[in-house]
Amino acid sequence: MPLLENRFEDGFVVTSLDQAIDWARASSLWPMTFGLACCAIEMMAVGGPRYDIDRFGAGAFRATPRQADLMIVAGTVNLKMAERVRRLYDLMPDPKFVIAMGACTCGGGPYYKYGYNVVKGVDLVVPVDVYVPGCPPRPEALLEGLMRVQDKIRTMRTLRKEVADVEMMPKRTGGVLLPDELNETAKATAYRVAQKEAAKPAKVQP
Amino acid sequence: MTAAEIIAILQAEFGPAILAAHPEALDPFVQVESAKIAEVCTFLKSDPRLQFDFLNNLSGVDYLETDPKKVAKAGFEPHLEVVYHMSTFAHPGRRFTVKVVLSRSGAEVPTVCNVWRTADWHERECFDLFGIRFMSHPDPRRILLADDWVGHPLLKDYEFPLEYADIRCR
Numbered sequence: 001m002p003l004l005e006n007r008f009e010d011g012f013v014v015t016s017l018d019q020a021i022d023w024a025r026a027s028s029l030w031p032m033t034f035g036l037a038c039c040a041i042e043m044m045a046v047g048g049p050r051y052d053i054d055r056f057g058a059g060a061f062r063a064t065p066r067q068a069d070l071m072i073v074a075g076t077v078n079l080k081m082a083e084r085v086r087r088l089y090d091l092m093p094d095p096k097f098v099i100a101m102g103a104c105t106c107g108g109g110p111y112y113k114y115g116y117n118v119v120k121g122v123d124l125v126v127p128v129d130v131y132v133p134g135c136p137p138r139p140e141a142l143l144e145g146l147m148r149v150q151d152k153i154r155t156m157r158t159l160r161k162e163v164a165d166v167e168m169m170p171k172r173t174g175g176v177l178l179p180d181e182l183n184e185t186a187k188a189t190a191y192r193v194a195q196k197e198a199a200k201p202a203k204v205q206p
Numbered sequence: 207m208t209a210a211e212i213i214a215i216l217q218a219e220f221g222p223a224i225l226a227a228h229p230e231a232l233d234p235f236v237q238v239e240s241a242k243i244a245e246v247c248t249f250l251k252s253d254p255r256l257q258f259d260f261l262n263n264l265s266g267v268d269y270l271e272t273d274p275k276k277v278a279k280a281g282f283e284p285h286l287e288v289v290y291h292m293s294t295f296a297h298p299g300r301r302f303t304v305k306v307v308l309s310r311s312g313a314e315v316p317t318v319c320n321v322w323r324t325a326d327w328h329e330r331e332c333f334d335l336f337g338i339r340f341m342s343h344p345d346p347r348r349i350l351l352a353d354d355w356v357g358h359p360l361l362k363d364y365e366f367p368l369e370y371a372d373i374r375c376r
Contacts, residue, residue: 125373
């Protein structure tokens with residue numbers, strides 16, 4: 001940049017507006033206080049000083065959906081509650097994100113078969129961005145889920161044109177890095193076929 | 207006072223309304239004719255010798271063997287039961303149990319709300335989950351499930367809903 005090179009004072013930052021917006025959003029996610037069952041205890045531990053979700057800018061638990069942009073659904077959602085979950089989600093201002101915390105919210109958990117009153121996964125009610133499995137998940141797992149939400153926010157394009165086929169996870173923190181021999185679809189398929197062949201029982205000669 | 211003495215007092219008072227007595231059971235109980243349950247409970251609470259002033263629990267039981275192979279060995283006819291566990295503060299440690307046997311279709315039993323106030327929510331829960339109607343209950347609504355729920359989930363032949371309020375259930 002010869003035109004702008006070395007022309008600015010210390011402390012002057014150049015960025016794109018999109019990146020600035022994403023940075024601001026990702027670093028001040030305000031979660032809604034939404035503990036439904038035992039997972040809420042772990043969520044409170046995350047809010048406490050030992051795990052301290054405030055380090056990631058998401059410590060301001062709001063008691064109203066109007067001021068929140070992250071819904072951590074912590075605990076069993078039953079059918080009576082599902083209606084309220086949906087309503088609270090609808091009350092939140094855009095852009096909004098949902099973390100499904102725990103086995104119950106991911107897919108019904110231990111109530112999957114005989115829980116006549118339990119929603120088999122909160123994704124049947126509200127769209128979920130990040131699933132945090134566990135019963136209950138460790139506080140570190142919830143922090144990891146929060147960071148995945150932040151990754152998702154960093155790829156958001158507010159002002160720039162939408163691009164098709166954009167990968168939602170930046171490789172820097174979120175994506176799973178595969179070894180070189182598997183990093184293409186064809187190679188990975190061939191590997192899986194070979195694995196299946198190898199796993200077949202040996203033919204016994206009659 | 208032993209369970210046998212309590213049962214003797216009840217049999218002297220109500221006679222044929224006491225259908226069966228089991229003083230030897232771990233929880234000694236009597237089986238009472240369903241129409242008489244309110245009178246029996248009033249007596250158990252107000253009689254100066256008994257003074258059962260506390261209802262510990264009121265629960266329903268569904269006796270039904272759903273597996274056709276095991277019906278012959280089940281040892282009971284299909285029926286519903288309401289079980290009343292009570293104790294007294296006047297004589298700590300004294301407990302007693304009363305049971306009522308009901309048919310599985312259109313089960314009805316008089317309420318004991320006006321004997322023990324705590325029976326109100328217990329009976330609502332029993333209605334909610336077993337469909338047993340408590341006659342002349344002051345507030346006979348469901349207590350746990352939604353008001354528009356179909357069926358009573360703790361019955362052995364309950365069929366799980368496929369969908370509730372546009373949410374897939376299975």
